[in-house]
Amino acid sequence: MDASQEDPSQMPTAHRVALLARDDRPFHVILAQQFDRELIHTLCRLAERVRVIAETRQGANFLRTLLSHKRAMLYFIQPSTRTFLSFSAACQILGLSNNEVRDSSTSSEVKGESEEDTVRVLSQYFDVIIMRHPGEGFAESIAHKLNHMRRSIPIINGGSGKDQHPTQALLDIYTLHRNFSPAGPGGVIRAFEDNPFAGKTVAFAGDLARGRTVRSLVYLLCRYPGVRLLFVAPDELQIHEDILEHVGQQNIEHELCGSLPDVVADCDAIYMTRLQDEHDLAGESKKINLEDFRLDAAMKDRFKPKLAILHPLPRRKELDVRLDTDPRAKYWEQVRNGMWMRAALLAFVFNVDGAIIDHHHSHYSH
Amino acid sequence: MDASQEDPSQMPTAHRVALLARDDRPFHVILAQQFDRELIHTLCRLAERVRVIAETRQGANFLRTLLSHKRAMLYFIQPSTRTFLSFSAACQILGLSNNEVRDSSTSSEVKGESEEDTVRVLSQYFDVIIMRHPGEGFAESIAHKLNHMRRSIPIINGGSGKDQHPTQALLDIYTLHRNFSPAGPGGVIRAFEDNPFAGKTVAFAGDLARGRTVRSLVYLLCRYPGVRLLFVAPDELQIHEDILEHVGQQNIEHELCGSLPDVVADCDAIYMTRLQDEHDLAGESKKINLEDFRLDAAMKDRFKPKLAILHPLPRRKELDVRLDTDPRAKYWEQVRNGMWMRAALLAFVFNVDGAIIDHHHSHYSH
């Protein structure tokens, strides 16, 4: 039976990862499980170099030549501003022309076309498709189908249903890495530590049941032995069983908690999330008391001095605006890190990472 | 009386064509009738060269310099994804900055502006307007009006009502030309034949009454003596009298047929189209039996070995997905050909076709 006809979610993970790779590196980027510690490390270093190079006009103009001969389609069927703009900025950094389809109602689907045909048509015009889609397995199954076409291009998952958001996880872990590695002049990280998470406690707080960013980041953190994970959520919104199972299999220490104030003093990093009530079926989350899952400026004196506060944004009340100016608030930097990480990832997918490393070596190493 | 005030559709065709030309070549691109065999041939060769040059990074970067000093407006008032993206990609290939107006409700028309004023304003910012519009004569009458302004820029018709879609016809005939010309290494056509259609049978099947792509392509095919055209459609959806009249005047052999299976074995090319029921007044096409106008994989054994199957897409059930992997299915290639042909056309309109030919000559001829 043809791989493109199978349900990928029923395959063993190693097989799924293999189907997305070519020449031993990710060709399509669909799952957080595609990234092992070495690859995360490679991408963090690459992102840091892109950031440094982009600081000068000459450097920015060098980066813009790297993919000026390529075109990207941002196929964002689910509403999104920040992920969309982050990818678009990443494309611009590398000189990659980009175009968008953001509303399936303006597309040919109104004329009765299947979405598979739509994507096949796009694959004729573009050199990569960055896709945000409500369907959980859609990006992966399209990737398989494109593998069978004469013109086969990479698919990058920019968020798939409630399932995965691997590029968000990469920017999150890049932000955490930066926080736990010693910074040189200008805040630049000269050397990322191999495992800065050993002995560290990372808490996830809020709506863990329906936040795909948390799911994807947990997969990455499980690559770091010695990390300790806290899942801080009301019972109704706790992290799903499949993630806990994965964490258990990887022998990662973890705990479920019912109150953020109870654990805040233990945390080296806190990853806040908002209530995803757009997934409510009948307003059920209105009844949930979220008071114990807010991060309040009043808790400041219990924060560790090197605590990193992250939030994938947008936020509501779960994250106190009075924390915005605290040096431990990393969520604005996190936004900007996303742009660098996505540029790094695109450079990697198109095999121009070597050119970035060479440029950095000849201009910034001495 | 001022030409800009006359109804162009009442003028003789030769006069219409003349009004759209400058220095003996199309300035505005509005009608399929503007393209004679020599010009079609020129554009096919140019498109093929753009395709070849774009394959290397150096070549792609050369192409991007050609119109980097120009800006295009894609004024797409009728919904469209593929034609829009095809033109946008064509612009990007030539380095032409592009902008869009896709929804008249976001434009100033809500403030009571006439559409003529809107286009005049656009003509101040842009160097070409590519226009898809529900009004049948709109693009042509705007072209005439712009001819009278101090700053006069070309209009490219990207589909006008039920009337014409000349750039689709150009990409269709390019796809047919490629199919009937001998391919060299890498599938590149080194020499297009002058009239590969003599003695060939081209069938159009489906909703021929309301498909502007068919109308425009017939105009082009009539430039090739010896071609035989079959119009395969239910009575209610047969090709209009004006087209049959034109075909007759040009002495092109043609036939009306009521069943695709009856003629499939005779065809050298089959141009499939979908039911355009968005033009229904009261769901009248629901009653039409389309069973005899489907191309089914089961008919494969009656196909000629060099048959070309085309479809302007989107498709519904009239074209069997099981044919997608058959080498005679040319509709994915057709999509990509559109991008090359539109780049060629824009290069031609802006008089940079010579630079492309020179570059090709110095890099690829030996």
Added chain:
Amino acid sequence: MDASQEDPSQMPTAHRVALLARDDRPFHVILAQQFDRELIHTLCRLAERVRVIAETRQGANFLRTLLSHKRAMLYFIQPSTRTFLSFSAACQILGLSNNEVRDSSTSSEVKGESEEDTVRVLSQYFDVIIMRHPGEGFAESIAHKLNHMRRSIPIINGGSGKDQHPTQALLDIYTLHRNFSPAGPGGVIRAFEDNPFAGKTVAFAGDLARGRTVRSLVYLLCRYPGVRLLFVAPDELQIHEDILEHVGQQNIEHELCGSLPDVVADCDAIYMTRLQDEHDLAGESKKINLEDFRLDAAMKDRFKPKLAILHPLPRRKELDVRLDTDPRAKYWEQVRNGMWMRAALLAFVFNVDGAIIDHHHSHYSH
């Protein structure tokens, strides 16, 4: 108390202007009051140079290198086509990558985010935010807030509520300057006069109560002693008291008039505006008789020979289309001037105006 918390409209103008400046030049562009005569003059000369340089392919390609390392966000929450496209074209002229948010419903605000957070996120990806917003003080208060962030970028006001539209005022005064300065070959202005408005009469006609373009332009014209202003409007739509007060304080001669035909023969420039009935609360403007505030081709013989007719567009019936071909109709040129002026302004904000002057000097002065 923190400046970012105060209501800017309650501050003295000089203090507001100072808060928007860095190194003695505008950093944010929010208010027409930021522009004195010298600065207007500088920008007009810069715009004229951009126009001249852009005429050749080499020149256009030079301009595109100036800001090719920067990215602009066009945050246009209020519907707009022409201002949006004008800014977008200006960005393209300078090579500035640009992205847009045009509909707050597609943005993350649907997920409950504050608009301040939205703009802060945007400030992480982009190097300038060009903003059109229905909130009158919004752009200014955001500018103040960004001043307090680690990554602080300029805000350009592309129209704020009924209050200000400073870049429209700059293009308007540039159009007036061009009309009153002697043109050299190709219509190029070699030297702008210091005060061409002394002794000239400029009339504003139409809906002066709700037209922010008029408000902003009056601020600029008050920089020119000796100009005479006529406000020609029905009582219900007359210019607001705050503007009249400002005009009085500046000792600028001015008059309120109730009929355009009565004064048309006196005018050196007429600035027409449309009825802004989208601001009606209950269709109240339907009752207003606007017959005396139309500019009709029949009045032509009373026009001064060097009259300049301006209109910010879109127009309705207040400006006779039969005037379009009269050489005194400057409204199409005005549109195109907007693009040059906005490019000049962006170049100025990013401190690359010197490079433009140098290029012009070495290529066009002899």
